[in-house]
Amino acid sequence: NAGVMQNPRHLVRRRGQEARLRCSPMKGHSHVYWYRQLPEEGLKFMVYLQKENIIDESGMPKERFSAEFPKEGPSILRIQQVVRGDSAAYFCASSLGTSGSSETQYFGPGTRLLVL
Amino acid sequence: QKEVEQNSGPLSVPEGAIASLNCTYSDRVSQSFFWYRQYSGKSPELIMSIYSNGDKEDGRFTAQLNKASQYVSLLIRDSQPSDSATYLCAVNHNNNDMRFGAGTRLTVKP
Numbered sequence: 001n002a003g004v005m006q007n008p009r010h011l012v013r014r015r016g017q018e019a020r021l022r023c024s025p026m027k028g029h030s031h032v033y034w035y036r037q038l039p040e041e042g043l044k045f046m047v048y049l050q051k052e053n054i055i056d057e058s059g060m061p062k063e064r065f066s067a068e069f070p071k072e073g074p075s076i077l078r079i080q081q082v083v084r085g086d087s088a089a090y091f092c093a094s095s096l097g098t099s100g101s102s103e104t105q106y107f108g109p110g111t112r113l114l115v116l
Numbered sequence: 117q118k119e120v121e122q123n124s125g126p127l128s129v130p131e132g133a134i135a136s137l138n139c140t141y142s143d144r145v146s147q148s149f150f151w152y153r154q155y156s157g158k159s160p161e162l163i164m165s166i167y168s169n170g171d172k173e174d175g176r177f178t179a180q181l182n183k184a185s186q187y188v189s190l191l192i193r194d195s196q197p198s199d200s201a202t203y204l205c206a207v208n209h210n211n212n213d214m215r216f217g218a219g220t221r222l223t224v225k226p
Contacts, residue, residue: 033213042122042204042218043160056213091159104150105206105214107159 002027004094004108005074012114013082021077021111025094031055032075033093033105034067043091049075050097082115089113119143120207122217130225135192137220139205142186148208149181149188154219155201163203164190195224 005024013019025032031050035043045059049069060067064082069075079086089112093105122139129135137151148167152160166172166179166188178191188207192199202219209215 035216043216045209045213045215048213103148103208104162104165106162107152110159 004029004092004106006090006092006108006111008111009109010112010114012116014116015083016081019079019082019086019113019115021079021090021092021113022074023077023092023094023108024074025092026106029094029096029106031095031097031103032069033095034075034077035091035093037089037091037110039088046077079113082113084115087113087115119209119215120205120217122203122205122220124218125221126223127220128223128225129195131195131197133195133224135195135199135222135224137190137192137203137205137222139188139190139207139217140186141188141205141207141215143207143209143215144183144186146207146209149179150206150208150214151177151179151188151190152204152206152216153201154204160204192222195222197224197226200224 034046047060047067048056064080066078089110091110092108095103095105120141150165151163154160164179166181172179176193180189200223202221204219205217206214
């Protein structure tokens with residue numbers, strides 16, 4: 001029974017390169033959330049997606065960051081032209097999408113991005 | 117004002133004691149509240165959820181919710197060294213997406 005899967009687990013990029021982070025939700029889950037966590041800090045909400053729709057992207061930086069959750073395949077968080085400040089752990093969570101405000105989110109293992 | 121506030125700690129308790137973790141939130145319409153535990157370098161894992169005022173108990177864990185005071189807490193009885201972690205309070209923000217506090221680091225000393 002696979003949980004939320006994320007890959008890669010670790011990603012090293014040089015400044016100016018692109019980073020692509022992937023998230024496969026738990027089986028049966030149709031809602032995906034992305035969070036960023038800086039060292040010694042809490043989780044910062046970035047974006048909430050359902051299949052083929054962005055529901056809430058209020059936490060996403062306006063530039064360089066984008067997310068998608070296509071009909072087929074994993075959700076992708078894309079960071080263009082990375083800078084050192086993008087170095088962080090990026091967590092994906094998923095939920096069923098049927099219980100409204102009482103939804104429980106289950107987290108993947110995270111992708112640790114290091115920008116050199 | 118932050119949406120979800122927690123004391124960052126560190127909170128240190130001796131083994132066997134009760135650890136009390138507190139959280140306040142700003143959005144009065146929030147309906148769902150969650151406590152996650154995060155070990156260093158790991159992902160958050162759900163401990164408890166609570167939706168109604170009062171107490172909810174699960175083993176050594178008790179969550180307490182007071183919507184009038186916009187306050188939610190987590191009590192850990194008979195604390196064990198393995199409970200040493202960062203505890204994240206999460207509040208349902210707007211239907212399905214959540215906001216997290218910065219977390220309280222708990223250390224249980226043998």
